[in-house]
Amino acid sequence: MREITYVEAVREALAQKMREDPTVFLIGEDVGVYGGAFGASAGLIEEFGAERVIDTPISEAGIAGACIGAALTGMRPVGEIQFMDFVTLSMEQLVLQAAKIRFMFGGRARVPFVLRMPAGSGTGAAAQHSESLENWFVHVPGLKVVMPSTPYDVKGLLIASIEDDNPVIFVEHKLLYKVRGPVPEAMYRVPLSKSNVVRPGRDVTIVAISIMVQRALQAAEQLAKEGIEVEIIDPRTLRPLDDEPILDSVVKTGKVLIVHEAVKTSGFGAEIAARIAESSAFDYLEAPIRRLGGLEIPIPYNRTLEYHAVPQVENIVAEARALAQLKV
């Protein structure tokens, strides 16, 4: 199959939906002629014009509000927050408005929009341009949270998210943008709230999200050489979460490692661990659950410090190996 990059897959999904549905439009900072800070909308203003590819001033609350108001009145906006860090300026609109309007209005309104934003470190952009805040949104009923890890998934999930009738927080990763992978040219959907068993294995279950899925896959290859077969599960949609495949896998392997880049404490891994610990899969656990997350620090500027601030392949290998070798 044709291979393209993650960011090209995002762009293709946007273009295909915009061609198909006149109510879909893009809005964000520098999404026009600049093409978006990471190129996600490159060329789209040329095809769809400035009315459907809207450059905004630096107004993150305004961007979120623009999505909400347009969604409430018949459109399907796709907003872009240039770096996930800046969504801290949109929280009131997203959490108190978008997530609650339908419920507060007795189920008599719909707010269908997607807000895209790149998370993550690794580019040397330091503490204010490297946040991974997905778990804040997972805590909010009324929102959906999607976090794709491959070019294939990002296209299919973005199309499905745009077609969803709810506000969707769509979290990409800066380091994934250049990752290549097979992506069908035709439109297709990857259903929301369907976890994906990325790699089957019998010894240890690894639940990973976003870029950590890629790192877990690399770790898995090394571990396979040692005869350790890890099963990797990518939830893809964090809210509402499809936790069955995770629980089934834990029942099978009895050992689980959860990996994400966000700070470990109160990160998404805590919810996964809790789901397992309160489920019937608990009885099948042969070892304590392990979490691998970002260190309890802001992301440092220095390259070496930055590298060690979040989980890397070798950390995943070490953790999974330790789990596998644990004698029960």
Next chain:
Amino acid sequence: MREITYVEAVREALAQKMREDPTVFLIGEDVGVYGGAFGASAGLIEEFGAERVIDTPISEAGIAGACIGAALTGMRPVGEIQFMDFVTLSMEQLVLQAAKIRFMFGGRARVPFVLRMPAGSGTGAAAQHSESLENWFVHVPGLKVVMPSTPYDVKGLLIASIEDDNPVIFVEHKLLYKVRGPVPEAMYRVPLSKSNVVRPGRDVTIVAISIMVQRALQAAEQLAKEGIEVEIIDPRTLRPLDDEPILDSVVKTGKVLIVHEAVKTSGFGAEIAARIAESSAFDYLEAPIRRLGGLEIPIPYNRTLEYHAVPQVENIVAEARALAQLKV
């Protein structure tokens, strides 16, 4: 000992610190002659004047920034966000500035301030005035998060928080304000990051925060009549968390129920569950961990619906009883 209400204890802590330390001042909406939306600063502008009890326009980012800038330059501000919901408008200042400044500056700055805010439902204020968002802040290195459950603790913890050299998110609860309890008149400190065993028991461990500590205590009395002895632990400081007493208790009882008002998914209970599941206490668990949290909905206006949206005494009783009766 003298008994006063939770809100009176807050006020006393503020007044005593302001008398002692000229760098302490209050800033927020209607904290002056109005005395604060819940009366926490009633009478303080009369004693300390308008320069140290500052009424602000409706500018939540400005209030947070005012605290940060003053803290950076030698003051110890205590800000008030009228309802925790509105802190969604301060997130950038709190998370990208206050929490990161010290680290980004190589440890060469201090940002000592306290930002007080009332969380919780139960007053019929509906979805935009009932949030419990504490776990967002627990996810952020650089911040401290304190959530007192009694008049005694709120005074001692507030004084300790004001004296702490870091930004402290101080979460109160609307329904606790009128709760009475013994509070020494003299100044005293309740140390941060010290969990409190509120009630000893052998059968089930209940980890509860804020108003849920009060409800857990009521539940405990009912359960005691049935011969079930629950041990209740109140972390009080959620970040940095003192988890030893929790783990020790689980080792002792083998059964644990975690209770908070915030939405269950990705709430603070998930972190507690994960800490237990990845600790050595895991081996002592005789039953799956249980979490009791707010339902996966915004807080409804209707009184009955609102009541059932968050854990009540009877829910705690039922969950704890089920755990206790679980045959191993």
Next chain:
Amino acid sequence: MEAPAIANDTTVYQPDATLLRAEVGEKRLREWLYTMHLIRAFEEKAEDLFARGMVHGTMHLSIGQEAVAVGAAAAMREGDYLLNHHRGHGHCLAWGSDVNLMMAEFLGKETGYCRGRGGSMHIANVEKNNLGANGIVAGGLPISVGVGLSIKMRRTDQVCLVIFGDGAANTGAFNEALNMAAIWDLPVVYLCENNQYAMSMSVQKAFKIPHISLRAAAYGMPGVTVDGNDVLAVYDAVRQAAQRARRGEGPTLVEALTYRWRGHSKSDRQVYRTRDEVKAWQARDPLRRLASLLGLSEAEQTELAQQARAQIEEAVAFAQASPEPDLGTLMEGVYA
């Protein structure tokens, strides 16, 4: 303290009352007056129900501000959008909402506009393009940008009316929303209901400018201040702003000077203002003002008031006879 002498203030827009009156006509003016009475009756009843412990929650009464709601709504067209705020009962009634469904919502009943989920601060009627009141100060301002964009993209001639308080003009959302609406010439009317206070914060303390409408210049949009207790003045200013928006010429900031007669919400000792100030403003009762313009006798006014109260009583009866939401529906309405 005396209330500002709005009538002789040259910085306040003074439309030609006789012209306007002739144009609007007695019939409509009488309807407006009735709606103003209906709003007051609704608020007084809400206050009464609250005092009798029959309401769980809080409320923000618009007594004294009725002319803003009625004048503004009258200036809009069928199909236009409304975004308003926590002190929104009046706006909602003026928008033509069903009093019964509003009262049912206020009492948290299943028959209410929001099935009892929203309550006083969140009454909405999306079918009628009433996009809802907002519990967050300025919460509707960023949303208005999206409504304006959507109208433009859908090529309709709708206009979005956004009503907010003086307090909202000092929030971050105000700067982002008004600038975006201005640079894109969005069909939005920003109506700032300046009732002199944001809770305990007076506009004198919260602003260093004489009129909030002066902020329009910061966005290159027209701004005007009107006497908010003069229903015709509000009507005229909002209508011109709406016409401008409909012509594709962009947004306008209209400031209506009025006054909150009651406390901010349920519990407010009002230590931040004097009785005299309140009295001075009550002397400018917007209802009496319109009544005298219409030359109504005391008797006629009392009758109107009684009619309104009667309608409100019916609404209360409807609401009280209505069922509570079924607990089994608690989880409904979160996701579409």
Next chain:
Amino acid sequence: MEAPAIANDTTVYQPDATLLRAEVGEKRLREWLYTMHLIRAFEEKAEDLFARGMVHGTMHLSIGQEAVAVGAAAAMREGDYLLNHHRGHGHCLAWGSDVNLMMAEFLGKETGYCRGRGGSMHIANVEKNNLGANGIVAGGLPISVGVGLSIKMRRTDQVCLVIFGDGAANTGAFNEALNMAAIWDLPVVYLCENNQYAMSMSVQKAFKIPHISLRAAAYGMPGVTVDGNDVLAVYDAVRQAAQRARRGEGPTLVEALTYRWRGHSKSDRQVYRTRDEVKAWQARDPLRRLASLLGLSEAEQTELAQQARAQIEEAVAFAQASPEPDLGTLMEGVYA
């Protein structure tokens, strides 16, 4: 497109150059010119290091904007505070920072101002009251309110200089911060460095007003626009604003018109502007302008530039010889 004819624009403040020049004196002017050369040399070196893959991260170069940094810093006093933004190398140098420690920070070394933790966007020197650059547009604006309040409460005669871009004027923080500073008469100077673009967004598209300084009127504070490539004009406007602040008369909004010669950051194809526009602005090189005011020959200018470059080379040598942060210190500096 031609660059706006600032010189003949009556809406732009035009100070008396001869008077100012006499007052400042040749000696200081020569020091200013050297600092401007130092800034340019720093930026050119940063660009060069980046091109050679020796920098991990991004950078925002202020080439063409040197007069704003130098004029503003020169107008402030020892003990005053600085809050600046992502394009902040120049402000930091003009504030009197140590070039070596800055370069070390840029290269992420332990000897840097922030021990290599902050980098280009977060250089701070709290000891010198440089409260730091900010990676968040307008991130420093709410903080300036607290600095101003603290100065007032501590009863010092300090002033806080806040430098931000044109893009920051459209954020929510701008409205909240400037209003709070205005109503409380805080000793803050708001310096908006209008370099015509926020990334790809031109001020023509982002604003519907001719000058950002017009927004000052929305807060009842003075606003002035100056030629940001004229170091004396910037100096004079900021100095007057600082004096006003020191007298307790409150904040001022100063807008300095200038231009970003380079792309926004590391990767920018600059399709949003024309070569001619860039050329037109480069013809107004603030360095040459001051040099000719001082009547310096080409040779003298080249020598200054070489001196500056030499100093920068030393800084690079210092930085490169400096140790990387020790991995063992990774967890340090989160909590006090």
